Amino acid sequence: MVARGEEVISSILELTDGMEEIPSSHLVPSELRPTTKLDDWGPIPVIDMSLKDRNVLKKLVGDAARDWGVFQVINHNVSIPELLSVGEEVKLFFHRPCENKVKLELEPLKILDTEVYYTGDNTKEDLHSLYWAESLVCLWKSWSKITEKVTRSSDLIFPGGNEAFRSGTNEIVMGCRILTVEVLHLLAEYLGLEAGFFSDHCFPEGSSLFRWNYYPSCPRPNETLGAIAHTDPNLLTVLYQDEAGGLQVKKNDVWYGVQPMTEALIINIGDCLHIFSNAIFHSVVHQVLVNEKAHRLSLAAIYYLEQQTDMTAPDSLVTEKRPRMFKSLSAHDYWTMIFNERREHKFPKSLNGLEALRDFIRRPQEQTA
Template identity: 30%
Template sequence: MEVDRVQAIVSSSLAEDKIPAEFIRPEDERPATTTFHGPTPEIPVIDFGDPDREKVIRSMADASTEWGIFQVVNHGIPSHLIQRLQLVGREFFDLPQEEKEVYAKPPGAPSIEGYGSKLGRDVNGKKNWADYLFHRIWPPTRINYQFWPKNPPSYREVNEEYAQEMRKIVDKLLGWLSMGLGLEENVLKQGAGGEEIEYLMKINYYPPCPRPDLTLGVPSHTDLSALTVLVPNQVHGLQVFKDGLWIDAKYIPGALVVHIGDQIEILSNGKYKAVLHRTTVDRERTRMSWPVFLEPPAEYVVGPLPQLVDPQHPPQYKHKKFKDYSYCKLNKLPQ
């Protein structure tokens, strides 16, 4: 088997101070030269346990307008479930390489699901210091269990339980974000696909790297999703671009990190901003994260909500099928 997984490269005879050339980012992308280390504002933290719902809605709207990202505490997902989700993810990546390859994304397959090491196209031909596992967890009609690991044995049970909890959180997030735009609670969800919104689980695996100053786990991007709801492990790595600076996201145990994605920026006609972010890696420790991407169905047409368009606020984006939008973005084509 060709060794092209980052985890396998790390496990081989990699020199202590070197990484393959295809992982070395251009100078203007390297964390060592682009990360700001001075005092910076922190990503907003929103307490879903606050009884003042109007305050929570205002805080979410402000964070989505100014940052495109926020963290949520007291969100209601049981901590033991999050721990189990992380455990089965780690156990999968601890499997022998040949066992993980059973779930590999088929070459040339149009779907992004499966085990792999790269999504999309990099114009510089560079690779990311990351492996991943990607599969849908909702709705049931869209799940392909071919890409759900059978080992560890509890993987399916944990992910199905997590999907149910995630649906509750997403309904709350979309409802309150909609109200933050001055709309009825269900408008934003309907604009993003309604009950047909697809939930895609991705496990990101960033192995230790001998030269974390030269490479990235994932280069700078905005998510093509509507929302991304992410659980990290305790190893820092998420960075956000704010006011011309790359700043580190503070790790808050048990918090959910919520990214505004491209589709909500489009639906809100630019009121809410998709967050530009990237991922760094660690010299000694493995970083992992568990984002769930909320995406419209492939044939669903997304565009600025009519309630947010008027002569003073003309449409800033085209209406487009989600599959066409995602194809253009993943292949670096003009939108």
């Protein structure tokens, strides 16, 4: 078990001014520190979503989800110019004086009761993997009245109004939903299921959130991480990273860097899709490296199943060679288990859903078709 630090830090970004050493609260244990270079790029699949042959497209998407648990997409439905524009507004927020930003800071246990919050020191929370990063989160829960929710979020972040942020965010939200539904349809079809098998449990009542993460430059990047190795406990994540790079994914115990591509978005398979597909699709273990020279900005558009969803894999995905992998489990039960473990400081094991799921794996005598 690794304890998180207890030093009181309001803003990682402000802390870095003139810093030569990393506070003890943000030193990553030696066994978790990066072992490869930031630019050790891997052969992560890049998929053109505009391909006309759907059979080819679904095979590319399905193979990538099965073999890697992550892939990049180009020619998608999300406006990159709008995303970059909104990103500039978000940077303005992160570079505000600390006393202005902390007005949106909340106690961790109150997070689910709000729509917007800021975290200047993510080590205060045990709910996620972030370390050397600040975060701005828009939590929208269900998709009903999403445009109104985006407007309220914008007004909370920019009380004086910010049309570029509001309108741009609204466009990105809609584009990410279209992309997410399309990817989920392709994954379902790849498995021989109805196209809406996964997406119908996600929209319109599943929760969604936008998490902007800002990773300041770091004087000793080999002693910490932007985010410690983890999987995503949700269904699927659409991720944007800027040109600073830093995202790494793990395959066969080897870390590979995901090379930044201006026009690309990254799709991460989450724990719930891993369970729901009977482990045909793999929840990707990933981490974020920081660097000495540049700040890094990312956006994670995170999509959850409806809480009552029974994640038991369809019978058609169960065979003699691949028996039923997991005990019956609802989305709500899984999240409750994961977040309770994180609150109890079962760290860093609870950050990896593949490890946490060991208690839900069916034993040989329990496995039935």
